[in-house]
Amino acid sequence: MIVKRLIVGPFNRVEGDLEVTLDVADGTVRAAYVNSPMYRGFEQILQGKMPADALVFVPRICGICSVAQSAAAAQALGGAMGVTPPANGRLAANLLLAAENLADHFSHFYLFFMPDFARAAYCGRPWFADAEQRFRALTGSAVGPALPARAAFMHLMGLLAGKWPHTLAMQPGGSSRPLQASEKIRLYRLLREFRRFLEDTLFGDRLEAVAAIDSVAALEHWAAARAPHASDFRRFLGIAHDLDLARFGRGGDCFISYGNYPQDAGRMFPAGVWDGSLRLLDTDDIREDVSHAWYAQAEGPQHPAQGATVPLADKTGAYSWCKAPRWAGRVVETGALARQVVAGQPLVRDLLASGGANVMSRVVARLIEIARVLPAMEAWTEQLRPGEPYCVVGEMPREAEGEGLVEAARGALGHWLSVRRGRIHSYQIVAPTTWNFSPRDAQGTPGALEQALVGAPVGDGEEAPLAVQHIVRSFDPCMVCTVH
Amino acid sequence: MNLLWLQSGGCGGCTLSWLGAEGEPLFVTLADEGIELMWHPSLSEQSAGEARALLAACVDGRRPLDILCVEGAVLRGPNGSGRFHMLSGSGETMLSWLRALAARARHVVAVGTCAAYGGVTAAGVNPTDACGLQYDGDAPGGLLGADFRAGGGLPVINIAGCPTHPDWINETLIALARGTLLHEDLDDFCRPRFYADQLVHHGCPRNEFYEFKASAAKPSDQGCLMEQLGCKGTQAHADCNTRLWNGSGSCLRGGYACIRCTDPGFEEPGHPFAETPTVAGIPIGLPSDMPKAWFIALAALSKSATPARVRENAKADHILRAPTVKKAGR
Numbered sequence: 001m002i003v004k005r006l007i008v009g010p011f012n013r014v015e016g017d018l019e020v021t022l023d024v025a026d027g028t029v030r031a032a033y034v035n036s037p038m039y040r041g042f043e044q045i046l047q048g049k050m051p052a053d054a055l056v057f058v059p060r061i062c063g064i065c066s067v068a069q070s071a072a073a074a075q076a077l078g079g080a081m082g083v084t085p086p087a088n089g090r091l092a093a094n095l096l097l098a099a100e101n102l103a104d105h106f107s108h109f110y111l112f113f114m115p116d117f118a119r120a121a122y123c124g125r126p127w128f129a130d131a132e133q134r135f136r137a138l139t140g141s142a143v144g145p146a147l148p149a150r151a152a153f154m155h156l157m158g159l160l161a162g163k164w165p166h167t168l169a170m171q172p173g174g175s176s177r178p179l180q181a182s183e184k185i186r187l188y189r190l191l192r193e194f195r196r197f198l199e200d201t202l203f204g205d206r207l208e209a210v211a212a213i214d215s216v217a218a219l220e221h222w223a224a225a226r227a228p229h230a231s232d233f234r235r236f237l238g239i240a241h242d243l244d245l246a247r248f249g250r251g252g253d254c255f256i257s258y259g260n261y262p263q264d265a266g267r268m269f270p271a272g273v274w275d276g277s278l279r280l281l282d283t284d285d286i287r288e289d290v291s292h293a294w295y296a297q298a299e300g301p302q303h304p305a306q307g308a309t310v311p312l313a314d315k316t317g318a319y320s321w322c323k324a325p326r327w328a329g330r331v332v333e334t335g336a337l338a339r340q341v342v343a344g345q346p347l348v349r350d351l352l353a354s355g356g357a358n359v360m361s362r363v364v365a366r367l368i369e370i371a372r373v374l375p376a377m378e379a380w381t382e383q384l385r386p387g388e389p390y391c392v393v394g395e396m397p398r399e400a401e402g403e404g405l406v407e408a409a410r411g412a413l414g415h416w417l418s419v420r421r422g423r424i425h426s427y428q429i430v431a432p433t434t435w436n437f438s439p440r441d442a443q444g445t446p447g448a449l450e451q452a453l454v455g456a457p458v459g460d461g462e463e464a465p466l467a468v469q470h471i472v473r474s475f476d477p478c479m480v481c482t483v484h
Numbered sequence: 485m486n487l488l489w490l491q492s493g494g495c496g497g498c499t500l501s502w503l504g505a506e507g508e509p510l511f512v513t514l515a516d517e518g519i520e521l522m523w524h525p526s527l528s529e530q531s532a533g534e535a536r537a538l539l540a541a542c543v544d545g546r547r548p549l550d551i552l553c554v555e556g557a558v559l560r561g562p563n564g565s566g567r568f569h570m571l572s573g574s575g576e577t578m579l580s581w582l583r584a585l586a587a588r589a590r591h592v593v594a595v596g597t598c599a600a601y602g603g604v605t606a607a608g609v610n611p612t613d614a615c616g617l618q619y620d621g622d623a624p625g626g627l628l629g630a631d632f633r634a635g636g637g638l639p640v641i642n643i644a645g646c647p648t649h650p651d652w653i654n655e656t657l658i659a660l661a662r663g664t665l666l667h668e669d670l671d672d673f674c675r676p677r678f679y680a681d682q683l684v685h686h687g688c689p690r691n692e693f694y695e696f697k698a699s700a701a702k703p704s705d706q707g708c709l710m711e712q713l714g715c716k717g718t719q720a721h722a723d724c725n726t727r728l729w730n731g732s733g734s735c736l737r738g739g740y741a742c743i744r745c746t747d748p749g750f751e752e753p754g755h756p757f758a759e760t761p762t763v764a765g766i767p768i769g770l771p772s773d774m775p776k777a778w779f780i781a782l783a784a785l786s787k788s789a790t791p792a793r794v795r796e797n798a799k800a801d802h803i804l805r806a807p808t809v810k811k812a813g814r
Contacts, residue, residue, distance in 0.1 A: 007573055008531070008532045008573060009532055009571075009572025009573025009574070010525060010531070010532065010535050010536070010571060010572045010573050010574075011531060011532065011572060011573075012525045012526070012528060012530070012531050012535060013525075013526060013527070013528075013531070014526075015496050015526065016491070016496060017491070017525075017569070017571075017572050018572060019570075019572030019573055035572065037569065037570040037571075037572045038492070038493065038559070038568065038569040038570075038578075039559075039568045039569070039611075039612060040493055040559070040568070040605050040611070040612055040614075041609075041611030041612055044608060044609055044611040045604075045607045045608035045609065045610075045611065046608065047608065047609075048608070049608065050756040052756055052757070052758055053756055053757050055757075055758075056604075056743060056757045057604060057607065060495050060497065060604045060646065061495060062495050062496065062497070063494075063495040063496040063497020063498065063499065063500040063501070063647060064496060064497075064500050066495070066497060066500075107503070111503075111526065111527060112526070115529055116529075118529070119529065136529070137527060137528055137529035138511050138521060138527060138528065138529075139511065143509075143511070144509035144511060144512060145509065147503060147505075147509045147510055147511075148506075148507070148508070148509055150503070150504070151503070151504045151505065151506055151730075152731075154504050154730050154731075155730055155731030155732065156730075157729075157730045157733065158728065158729055158730030158731040158732045158733030158737075159730075159731070159732060159733065160738075161730075161733065161738050162729065162733045162734055162735045162736070162737055162738015162739070162740065163647075163729035163730055163733045163734065163735065163738065164500075164501075164504070164729075164730055165495075165497040165500055165501065165647055166497060166646060166647055167738055167740075168735065168738070168740035168741070168743075168757075168758070169738045169739055169740060171703045173702075173703070174703075174704065175703075175704065175739075176703035176704050176738060176739030176740045177704070177737075177738050177739040178704050178739070178801035178802060180802060311562065311568075311611065313562045313565070313567050313568070386802060387802055389704070389801065390704045390801055391702065391703045391704035391801070393702045393703075463532060463533045464531045464532035464533060464534075469531060480494075480495050480496055
């Protein structure tokens with residue numbers, strides 16, 4: 001068996017820098033090594049800063065998950081200070097995080113993922129002409145209108161956060177932007193405007209009808225009810241069926257979600273781990289392994305509250321700036337698929353039961369989540385009570401610990417803060433794509449993407465195999481968060 | 485004109501900000517102004533070898549390069565090697581690619597404060613020895629050196645901002661494409677003057693509170709953020725409150741301080757961002773071009789003249805007392 005090595009990079013239409021090394025034999029990927037090739041050192045930058053200054057730095061880890069980073073920091077700081085936002089502050093935070101997550105899913109679909117089906121390599125497929133004119137990068141007929149629709153939706157950020165990315169409106173005690181009664185109407189109207197685009201163009205159906213699809217059979221029935229060109233989701237389903245995308249990128253069987261969108265009681269999407277049954281999530285079971293990452297080695301994998309980040313560019317055997325987080329020693333996958341399976345969405349549960357995590361189920365889970373969350377945003381807007389407080393204040397003790405756990409678009413994002421003598425002593429971040437794109441751990445177990453790439457078909461002469469591109473992008477990686 | 489966009493030591497947020505451009509689809513605007521987006525890492529079809537071939541053709545001159553946009557700081561570490569950022573698939577540092585491409589470009593544009601001056605990536609201990617394309621903080625130099633001039637004769641154009649505003653990018657690119665952006669259109673830090681000659685204070689909706697020094701005490705209060713909560717809008721070079729962000733926003737409209745993100749060195753203000761450093765109750769950072777004695781005198785006077793309405797509303801999150809309605813004939 002002749003093994004050929006392919007190095008795929010720059011891997012574009014992902015956020016940030018990614019290089020994937022593939023060992024290929026007999027037209028199949030036998031092993032994959034995922035390299036995050038850029039290091040900036042936010043955890044080092046934050047050391048010694050005043051705790052509240054984290055609110056300036058951490059959103060700037062990532063321009064696409066900026067609000068999620070702010071939310072995790074606000075939560076970690078709030079925990080350390082012992083403050084809880086009032087109801088208005090909680091609703092504002094939910095609206096901001098939901099807007100970013102939905103905008104990211106939307107951008108992923110139209111800008112990052114679908115353009116691959118407009119590649120000339122697919123010119124023989126029956127759907128190609130339609131996909132090519134619709135999804136071609138930069139000039140496709142879907143891409144142009146998607147941008148103003150997204151920009152109009154992001155007016156929510158102008159209203160509630162001042163700007164996006166990189167707001168300081170998310171505070172440990174709530175929101176700095178008290179929305180007034182007439183502004184609630186503006187907010188509601190812009191949500192309805194985005195709903196119209198989603199229903200007319202992306203789904204070709206009511207959001208509630210899409211969110212109610214409860215099985216693979218029901219999804220097939222829904223797709224067949226109208227022609228593929230009736231909506232972009234149906235287009236995707238048609239392509240996915242023809243290319244059998246469900247057989248690409250089979251992931252592992254363990255999924256993690258920190259849960260999202262706190263309500264009066266519990267969260268709209270609860271936290272948990274799914275491995276065929278639902279398990280309670282205890283973050284004490286998280287460890288980060290740096291055996292194959294360019295960092296100085298501590299004694300074994302560390303919990304993030306004890307972790308350190310000491311770059312070591314010449315370390316032997318290392319091949320990435322990404323650490324390798326593990327839950328109870330296991331490789332886990334995170335993202336919309338994990339969030340929805342933990343939350344018990346019936347279609348996503350059925351997709352996992354029938355074909356596991358794969359290119360198709362990851363994309364479907366994201367779109368289902370859009371359909372579920374936008375109606376909730378409309379409801380949260382109605383629940384805002386102008387005149388009641390949006391923000392409370394608190395004091396940061398000179399010695400304190402805090403943990404911030406949120407679900408960014410791409411999955412579980414955790415911040416671990418410790419304050420000593422009034423300053424940041426340690427600030428460790430484990431981002432969603434740190435989970436998904438981790439390198440091997442000390443046992444040699446490959447990370448989630450590394451496992452998902454094994455078995456991917458490689459055509460003759462393919463240097464950046466299309467199957468590999470679909471698999472990588474199905475995770476919607478954010479590489480700037482990954483390493484930070 | 486063709487445009488090549490690369491990202492290095494940053495967060496990608498300037499690209500995301502750019503995608504929020506208002507009005508017609510961004511790509512339509514560019515095409516209409518004759519700007520061809522040759523390659524952008526988040527947006528283009530070409531991956532891996534296709535993209536590397538395109539970059540190589542620009543470096544060896546087979547393909548002309550009109551505008552090189554760089555987002556993110558240049559990472560010089562560790563130990564000057566540049567290895568904190570390898571351009572994936574190429575086996576070379578991004579630093580060496582940037583140097584080679586800048587040498588070929590007709591115009592070089594630093595998109596955002598990181599690419600311009602180092603920005604947040606250069607904060608704290610500056611773990612990666614980050615700098616800007618032609619500045620290291622506020623000192624000329626950076627990757628390309630103080631004397632660098634692109635093929636078209638201009639130094640690196642610094643569209644500073646963290647993030648930068650979509651219009652700042654588009655209006656700069658369009659002026660370049662039309663040949664109307666001249667050296668005199670750049671300020672002392674090589675920022676386009678069309679926005680850098682403005683102050684964030686211009687158009688601030690909290691101006692009445694500023695006039696009377698009626699200050700907010702906590703986030704969500706409506707009062708002025710300068711006296712206590714760290715706002716530098718009266719010194720910051722940008723038109724945020726007249727141009728607005730994401731429809732109707734700005735930092736001040738979002739209820740939080742301007743942190744002067746268009747300036748070199750903003751990432752290390754020497755005090756907590758959300759606290760105003762003062763000496764004897766007087767902010768150290770005074771409004772631009774304002775003599776200290778006058779500021780003190782005016783502040784004292786205006787405080788003593790503050791209407792109760794303004795004083796009370798300043799420390800509330802909604803209007804407690806509306807302006808008096810004058811009835812005709814009284």
